[in-house]
Structure formats: structure tokens, C-alpha cells
Amino acid sequence: MSLSNTSREAAQKPRNNRRMLLGLGLLALIFPLLRFVGFRVPAKPRKIEINTTAPANGVLVHSDFILFDRDGASWALTRKCTHLGCKVSYHEQGNYLECPCHQSRFSPEGKVVNGPAKIDLVAYTVEKRDTAPYYVVTI
Numbered sequence: 197m198s199l200s201n202t203s204r205e206a207a208q209k210p211r212n213n214r215r216m217l218l219g220l221g222l223l224a225l226i227f228p229l230l231r232f233v234g235f236r237v238p239a240k241p242r243k244i245e246i247n248t249t250a251p252a253n254g255v256l257v258h259s260d261f262i263l264f265d266r267d268g269a270s271w272a273l274t275r276k277c278t279h280l281g282c283k284v285s286y287h288e289q290g291n292y293l294e295c296p297c298h299q300s301r302f303s304p305e306g307k308v309v310n311g312p313a314k315i316d317l318v319a320y321t322v323e324k325r326d327t328a329p330y331y332v333v334t335i
């Protein structure tokens with residue numbers, strides 16, 4: 197007794213579907229394990245265009261970074277505190293950045309002034325232009 201080609205193919209279809217489901221299930225299990233051991237897909241760099249010039253104090257506050265344009269130099273610092281990730285703010289009177297969560301302070305160059313943070317703020321690349329967009333920040 198032999199099966200025709202059509203009935204053999206029909207018998208293999210559910211088997212192939214099961215294999216595919218098994219493969220997807222394994223991937224679903226492996227991916228969280230890889231994340232747990234530290235595997236990360238690197239984030240693609242984003243370019244953010246700023247269409248205004250810096251105000252007189254040379255500080256532009258963006259939701260993701262604080263941009264400084266002073267004495268002919270431009271730089272941007274992340275707003276993500278290196279302690280536990282709260283959003284730092286710029287204090288113009290004292291000329292420092294401070295985290296509202298545990299009061300870590302950073303210099304305008306991103307160096308730790310007061311802890312508990314121990315790591316300096318991450319700096320982003322800034323491209324300054326003469327026409328709009330006046331700054332392009334790569335984060």
C-alpha cells in the first residue's frame with residue numbers, strides 16, 4: 197500500500213507547521229535568556245535637528261539632552277542620570293546640572309560634582325551649522 201504524492205504532501209503540512217511553531221517557540225524562549233545575560237541589539241543612532249539658535253546663556257534644553265553653545269564650542273549631554281536614570285535639569289544660577297531623584301550634580305561638561313552618581317554624563321556629537329537646522333545632535 198502506498199500513498200499518492202498529494203496525500204503524502206497533505207500529511208507533511210501539519211508536520212511542517214508544527215516544526216515552524218516549535219522553532220518560533222524556541223526563539224521566544226531564547227531571546228529573553230540572551231537579554232538576561234547581557235546581549236543587546238545596539239540602538240541605531242538618531243539625528244535630531246534643532247531649528248533655533250542658542251539663547252544668550254548658550255543652553256538649549258531638549259527632552260533627551262541639554263545642548264551647550266559657549267565660547268565657540270558646542271556639546272550636548274544626555275539628560276539621563278548615570279545613577280538610576282532620572283532626568284537631570286540645568287540650573288542656570290549655579291551653572292550645574294542636577295538630578296531631582298537623589299541630587300547628583302554634574303558640571304556643564306558632564307563631570308560628576310556630587311554623588312551618588314559616580315559616572316559622568318554621556319556626551320553626544322553636535323554639528324553646528326550657519327543655517328537651519330542650526331544644530332544636529334546625534335544621540
Ligand code: FES
Pocket residue numbers: 277278279280281282295296297298299300311312313
Ligand atoms: S537617579 Fe540621579 S541621582 Fe539617583
